[in-house]
Amino acid sequence: RDSQLKKQGYLCAGCGRYVEKGYAYRFRYCEYTGKYFCRSCHSDKKSYLPSYIITKWDFSNKHSVSNFAFDYLNRIYKEAVFNINDLNSKLFQKSTKLKIMNELRCTLYFLRRYILTCRFAEETGYQQSLQTLPSYIYEHPHIYSLEDLFKTKSGELHKVFEPIVMKLRDHVLTCSLCFAKGYICEICNNDKTIIFPFNIQTTSTCSGL
Ligand SMILES: [Zn+2]
Ligand SMILES: [Zn+2]
Ligand SMILES: [Zn+2]
Known part of the structure; x- marks a missing residue:
């Protein structure tokens, strides 16, 4: 957690809001982007992950993702890509x-x-x-x-x-x-x-x- 957060400069990967080091636990990890987000950008919504489906035929939809990723995954659901x-x-x-x-x-x-x-x-x-x-x-x-x-x-x-x-x-x-x-x-x-x-x-x- 710390090294990825440090890489992000303790900034939310969505809105760029800064969070004091002592409050870093308030950030949430997005399993789709691999980045940390503040709580307004990440409401702990659950989703499937395309990479799990394509590499493991694993359709589980319990992965915690940012709001951005959640909307994106819904948007591309029907796209033949x-x-x-x-x-x-x-x-x-x-x-x-x-x-x-x-x-x-x-x-x-x-x-x-x-x-x-x-x-x-x-x-x-x-x-x-x-x-x-x-x-x-x-x-x-x-x-x-x-x-x-x-x-x-x-x-x-x-x-x-x-x-x-x-x-x-x-x-x-x-x-x-x-x-x-x-x-x-x-x-x-x-x-x-x-x-x-x-x-x-x-x-x-x-x-x-
Ligand atoms: Zn944010
Ligand atoms: Zn014919
Ligand atoms: Zn023949």
């Missing part, structure tokens, strides 16, 4: 739910190329059901908002995405226009097994995004 693949790709191994979510997102990413260019998919409303999702969901499969991560953990997001993936996959596999865009395996040249990049179990292009 966390690329899990860049920040901590090991997280996909830590949580099975996140791993399955990643597969759904990557499948949507590959499906979108067919769906968004198919005339039949447009006429039958399949394009629209993809586009009910925010575009980063299928354009940038590794990017998450904090809300996405919370809802991945609760299973809520899975319930939304899975039926859409099934529906779009069914379209592509049964649509003559989409099916014509599938690839024949270059290794075995067997035209009875048309390969689509969204069958990620057999093609595994997913990790190279």
Whole structure:
């Protein structure tokens, strides 16, 4: 406590108010910024910490934070700013739910190329059901908002995405226009097994995004 406070010159990291050394105990520590704040800038509100979620898949919301940090974390809750693949790709191994979510997102990413260019998919409303999702969901499969991560953990997001993936996959596999865009395996040249990049179990292009 003393060394961080000394570094701050016994000034509140929020309003800059000076506190006499003897009253230093009145400062409160903010777990988000790692700094000390006076009591008007820090009302001991509790929050989750993005770094705990992303490094440990730990969603506990009992961390004491400054008022500034509390408002900031609420404000960015819905913003899609966390690329899990860049920040901590090991997280996909830590949580099975996140791993399955990643597969759904990557499948949507590959499906979108067919769906968004198919005339039949447009006429039958399949394009629209993809586009009910925010575009980063299928354009940038590794990017998450904090809300996405919370809802991945609760299973809520899975319930939304899975039926859409099934529906779009069914379209592509049964649509003559989409099916014509599938690839024949270059290794075995067997035209009875048309390969689509969204069958990620057999093609595994997913990790190279
Ligand atoms: Zn202050
Ligand atoms: Zn189609
Ligand atoms: Zn093959």
